[in-house]
Amino acid sequence: MYSVIYPDMLARDNFAVEKPIAKNKCNLTAFQAKQMEDVTDDIWHNADALVTGLTLKINTPLINKLHKCKIITRLGVGFDLIDIETCGKSGIAVCNVPDYGTYEVADHAIALILNFARGISYYNQILKKDLISNWDFSKAPNIDRLTNKTLGIIGLGRIGTACALRAKALGLKVKFFDPYVPDGQEKALNIERFDCVEDLAQSADYISIHCLANNETNKLVNADLIKLFKSNVIIVNTARGVIIDIDAVYDGLKLNQIKAVGLDVLPNEPPNKDHPLIKAWRNEEWAEGRIIITPHSAFYSPEGLVFLREKSLKTCLNHIEGIRTVNCVNTEYLIKPR
Numbered sequence: 001m002y003s004v005i006y007p008d009m010l011a012r013d014n015f016a017v018e019k020p021i022a023k024n025k026c027n028l029t030a031f032q033a034k035q036m037e038d039v040t041d042d043i044w045h046n047a048d049a050l051v052t053g054l055t056l057k058i059n060t061p062l063i064n065k066l067h068k069c070k071i072i073t074r075l076g077v078g079f080d081l082i083d084i085e086t087c088g089k090s091g092i093a094v095c096n097v098p099d100y101g102t103y104e105v106a107d108h109a110i111a112l113i114l115n116f117a118r119g120i121s122y123y124n125q126i127l128k129k130d131l132i133s134n135w136d137f138s139k140a141p142n143i144d145r146l147t148n149k150t151l152g153i154i155g156l157g158r159i160g161t162a163c164a165l166r167a168k169a170l171g172l173k174v175k176f177f178d179p180y181v182p183d184g185q186e187k188a189l190n191i192e193r194f195d196c197v198e199d200l201a202q203s204a205d206y207i208s209i210h211c212l213a214n215n216e217t218n219k220l221v222n223a224d225l226i227k228l229f230k231s232n233v234i235i236v237n238t239a240r241g242v243i244i245d246i247d248a249v250y251d252g253l254k255l256n257q258i259k260a261v262g263l264d265v266l267p268n269e270p271p272n273k274d275h276p277l278i279k280a281w282r283n284e285e286w287a288e289g290r291i292i293i294t295p296h297s298a299f300y301s302p303e304g305l306v307f308l309r310e311k312s313l314k315t316c317l318n319h320i321e322g323i324r325t326v327n328c329v330n331t332e333y334l335i336k337p338r
Contacts, residue, residue: 002026002048003068004316008056009075017309025317036062040194049316051075054269058082063090068279070338071095071319073312078232078240079329080213088333095315098158098307100224103236103301108298109208110170111263112236113151115292122289141289142234142260144205147171154197155182155211155219156238163208164191169261175200177212189199199319201228206236223248226257233259238298242264250277253290260290264298 004026004204016267022028024281026048033039033056042152044065046061050072054057058072061095072082076097079298084094109232115121126134129206151167162175174191177200181319186193194200195219201207207229211217221235221244246267252258271278280287299308319325328334 001318001321003043003046004049004051004313005039005043005047006030006051006053006075007198009037009051009053012309021310021313021317036065041065043255047178048096048320051312051316052082054078054081056081058087061087061088063092066090066092066216068205068338071316073097073315074329075164075312076100077306078213078293080162080240080242082300083136084330085333088330089335091334091336091338093319093325093328093334093337094330095309095325096329097311098327099316100183100311101301101304102158103147103299104304105159105210105298106166108264108294109159109163109210109223109236109238110166112238112264112292112294113146113206113208114170116234116262116289117144117146119143119289123150125288144311148173149205150175151205151206151208152176152194152200153163153205153336154178154209154243156185156201157210157236160208161189163210164189167208168256172206176202198225200226202230205230205232209235209243211239211243213242217243218292219243219245219248221245221249229257230254234258234262236262239263241267241269246275246277249273250280253277253280253287260292262292262294264294266293266295277333 002025009030010032012073015028018028031039045067047066047069050069052072053075058081060083069092072087077096077098079094079096082094087094087336099248119142122140126139149172151172151174153164155172156176156178167174175194176191177194226248249258249261253261281291281293315326
């Protein structure tokens with residue numbers, strides 16, 4: 001029996017989704033580790049596979065304890081907490097599940113844009129305060145007609161593409177920046193490509209972020225880029241929190257360089273309540289209707305979560321049994337798989 005470890009997540013419903021897949025093949029064990037020492041060396045040494053979440057860093061000291069591990073599967077898309085190069089040189093494949101949550105995240109991004117454009121949450125909020133005097137359609141700060149406005153997408157992978165298709169159906173002009181998308185993709189979708197993010201920034205009324213978090217994208221949306229945006233730009237991030245410098249976004253909102261921002265992800269989650277952006281969102285009148293925050297929920301639907309959990313474990317077992325290795329993100333480093 002193989003040993004599959006979930007080191008930094010709850011065993012949801014006692015592995016009800018995973019048990020039919022694991023039956024007669026592997027044992028499943030879950031921890032809530034925030035650091036390597038929260039799991040004993042014996043467990044690390046004997047793990048055949050890991051399924052990881054968003055808490056534990058898989059770095060060199062931990063990788064050196066994985067004596068039997070053949071694969072680490074990220075329960076999601078982003079793998080920035082995993083040292084994929086060291087894993088590869090140690091013979092450990094690192095895989096993700098890039099095809100889960102595509103519909104959900106694209107829907108969430110469009111919902112945030114629509115929420116701003118139609119003032120839905122703002123109207124709801126002010127009417128609760130004073131139903132009579134606030135019964136006024138002209139109060140919302142961001143009301144807009146989407147038709148013929150421009151959505152700029154940063155990252156045209158599966159989710160970015162799904163977002164583009166939804167935006168086109170709403171009458172938005174769609175433009176994108178993604179240096180890793182093959183030439184011709186823009187023609188297939190009938191959208192416009194930009195070769196640098198700065199040019200995209202200057203042309204978009206809405207920005208939706210759908211790229212991975214890595215050294216290239218860390219604080220990609222920063223003070224310098226914000227200066228290039230249209231003054232009425234609305235920014236939506238459903239990708240990873242570190243892609244946006246929230247200090248710069250706060251300043252941009254205060255200086256009216258940014259009209260509004262919708263964030264499903266933040267650099268630290270939950271965020272620090274004393275950060276200026278969070279304080280403004282919670283308590284300051286100038287920010288009403290200009291900041292929406294959701295709790296890293298864009299990916300979630302009951303159906304999507306079941307798919308993600310099933311696919312993560314199947315990815316591990318198929319690799320261990322030599323059937324198939326899918327969505328391996330460290331192939332270039334994987335010199336000799338275990």
